[in-house]
Amino acid sequence: MIADLLQFARENYNGLVVLAGVSLLGASSGIIGAFAVLRKRALTGDALSHASLPGLCIAFLILRERNLTAMLLGALVSGIVGIAIISALGRWTRVKDDASIGTVLSVFFGLGVVLLKIIQNLPSVGSRAGLDSYIFGKTAGMLRSDVYTIAAASLLCLVVIIALYKEFQLVSFDSDFARSLGWPVYGIDLLLMSLVAAAVVIGLPNVGVVLISALLIMPGAAARFWSDRLHTMLPLAGALGFFTGFIGTVLSATFDQLPAGPIIVLTGTAIFLVSMLFGVRRGAIARYLQHVRFRRELAQMRANGLGPEGSVAT
Amino acid sequence: MTQPILDIHDVTVAYHRRPVLWDVDVTITEPHLAAICGPNGAGKSTLIKAALGLIPMASGEVRVFGQPVKSVRRRIGYVPQRESVDWDFPVNVLDVVLMGTYGRLGWFRRPGKQDRDWAQHCLEKVGLASYARQQIGQLSGGQQQRVFLARALAQKADLYFMDEPMAGVDAATERMIFDVLRELRAAGKTIIAVHHDLRTVPHYFDYVVLLNVRLVAAGPTETTFTPDNLRKTYGGRLALLDAASEAMQAESRAL
Numbered sequence: 044m045i046a047d048l049l050q051f052a053r054e055n056y057n058g059l060v061v062l063a064g065v066s067l068l069g070a071s072s073g074i075i076g077a078f079a080v081l082r083k084r085a086l087t088g089d090a091l092s093h094a095s096l097p098g099l100c101i102a103f104l105i106l107r108e109r110n111l112t113a114m115l116l117g118a119l120v121s122g123i124v125g126i127a128i129i130s131a132l133g134r135w136t137r138v139k140d141d142a143s144i145g146t147v148l149s150v151f152f153g154l155g156v157v158l159l160k161i162i163q164n165l166p167s168v169g170s171r172a173g174l175d176s177y178i179f180g181k182t183a184g185m186l187r188s189d190v191y192t193i194a195a196a197s198l199l200c201l202v203v204i205i206a207l208y209k210e211f212q213l214v215s216f217d218s219d220f221a222r223s224l225g226w227p228v229y230g231i232d233l234l235l236m237s238l239v240a241a242a243v244v245i246g247l248p249n250v251g252v253v254l255i256s257a258l259l260i261m262p263g264a265a266a267r268f269w270s271d272r273l274h275t276m277l278p279l280a281g282a283l284g285f286f287t288g289f290i291g292t293v294l295s296a297t298f299d300q301l302p303a304g305p306i307i308v309l310t311g312t313a314i315f316l317v318s319m320l321f322g323v324r325r326g327a328i329a330r331y332l333q334h335v336r337f338r339r340e341l342a343q344m345r346a347n348g349l350g351p352e353g354s355v356a357t
Numbered sequence: 358m359t360q361p362i363l364d365i366h367d368v369t370v371a372y373h374r375r376p377v378l379w380d381v382d383v384t385i386t387e388p389h390l391a392a393i394c395g396p397n398g399a400g401k402s403t404l405i406k407a408a409l410g411l412i413p414m415a416s417g418e419v420r421v422f423g424q425p426v427k428s429v430r431r432r433i434g435y436v437p438q439r440e441s442v443d444w445d446f447p448v449n450v451l452d453v454v455l456m457g458t459y460g461r462l463g464w465f466r467r468p469g470k471q472d473r474d475w476a477q478h479c480l481e482k483v484g485l486a487s488y489a490r491q492q493i494g495q496l497s498g499g500q501q502q503r504v505f506l507a508r509a510l511a512q513k514a515d516l517y518f519m520d521e522p523m524a525g526v527d528a529a530t531e532r533m534i535f536d537v538l539r540e541l542r543a544a545g546k547t548i549i550a551v552h553h554d555l556r557t558v559p560h561y562f563d564y565v566v567l568l569n570v571r572l573v574a575a576g577p578t579e580t581t582f583t584p585d586n587l588r589k590t591y592g593g594r595l596a597l598l599d600a601a602s603e604a605m606q607a608e609s610r611a612l
Contacts, residue, residue: 081447209459209462209466209467210464212448216446219411220437220508223409223411223430224460224512226459271447271492272447272492273447
């Protein structure tokens with residue numbers, strides 16, 4: 044592992060910067076994603092990422108060059124359009140949420156793939172565009188300035204989450220109560236979705252459209268097995284996201300014929316599975332041990348002729 | 358002239374053009390322990406939510422202490438239905454009670470030691486002091502109901518809206534909740550609660566609002582909670598009404 048890391052740093056002049064960038068992205072999307080899951084908006088992140096592909100391609104078609112900022116802005120705009128369509132469908136028609144999310148996700152993604160093929164067939168720029176890396180992600184060949192953009196955006200997201208921790212917690216747990224206290228629930232929700240959108244968009248170049256939502260969802264879901272309190276769960280989700288990005292980047296540098304996204308996501312899956320088994324709060328083993336202990340106590344109580352809470356059984 | 362505590366004026370609420378509340382007027386001028394009663398679909402929860410500004414009204418106006426609800430939120434407490442939240446949420450009991458202080462805290466500020474002490478005190482009031490560090494999903498239904506009550510107490514409000522605070526609660530817990538409500542009432546607060554069990558209304562509440570989309574009657578329990586009004590509210594379900602009027606008689610004998 045360490046040898047891999049050193050080799051990675053030697054071979055890529057900006058390898059360590061990439062590593063830091065993706066790890067930081069993992070940390071911030073882990074924390075943001077944890078809130079998105081608690082607010083039951085996990086699928087929205089998935090829809091958003093798939094819906095971002097056409098915007099990305101359109102930005103490229105307009106500029107005819109690979110300008111990361113412009114393409115990510117395009118991605119953000121079409122992602123937001125996708126979300127807007129989902130919420131409009133929910134509001135004005137009788138289409139259910141999951142159906143409208145599924146529809147928008149596949150229509151936008153299909154459109155994106157078509158645009159991608161058009162770009163690749165352009166005589167002058169097509170072959171150099173390298174846009175197919177946005178589908179499954181790519182960490183090698185990133186520019187240092189790209190990484191700085193990602194790092195700055197991740198840090199900004201982190202600062203917002205930490206500053207508004209109390210508000211996000213309240214709205215995620217009980218939005219009606221929050222509203223009765225006078226909190227602008229709609230605005231806070233909108234801010235949370237903007238953070239999700241930001242995490243998705245800055246993660247696109249590395250993890251790709253298809254799998255970025257896994258980076259949002261898995262660290263929080265894994266952290267839940269270790270903790271019963273948001274207070275500890277969120278930093279843990281950040282840490283697990285950080286290591287997912289870190290290990291995934293190192294591994295994808297080792298297997299450079301494979302796209303980065305799937306490797307990062309598989310790393311996240313491994314962390315999730317370990318948490319599911321060994322997590323001290325809700326992990327499978329912890330639950331089994333609790334169950335065994337409870338049965339033993341029960342047998343003991345019966346043997347002593349005691350009922351619940353020490354009352355004497357009749 | 359003193360302002361009424363709660364003034365619900367001409368309130369109409371409709372879902373998809375179907376009215377669920379029609380032209381409802383309720384004015385409460387003195388501190389009361391008030392029950393909102395009515396059959397299923399009568400708009401009881403809707404009345405509370407409309408009064409709190411949680412759902413839009415088609416028409417009408419609600420004033421609390423003579424002002425629009427928006428400007429007196431600090432003085433209004435709320436106990437939502439227990440089923441309205443996910444009890445698997447990763448917070449402990451004290452975290453939930455602390456949420457009652459968030460209205461006072463405002464943006465960015467975190468609850469301090471003083472707020473935590475106060476939240477712990479509110480938990481003691483509902484008999485859950487030793488559960489402060491438990492994850493909320495480990496509590497029984499009645500305990501969860503009391504956590505919501507403690508959170509409302511933490512709001513230090515003057516007017517409380519409670520949506521079925523007694524739902525799924527055993528008799529002992531019900532008495533305990535009412536002891537807390539009576540204490541609030543004795544301190545000059547007003548409580549307005551959706552209540553289902555007609556038999557216990559005369560025993561616990563000194564004011565009733567009988568609702569069935571339209572307002573049937575509102576006033577002090579002894580003059581308003583009559584078989585006649587109940588029949589108008591519930592239609593012809595007599596078994597239910599008999600039980601209620603028996604309870605009423607038992608209560609007046611006891612006085």
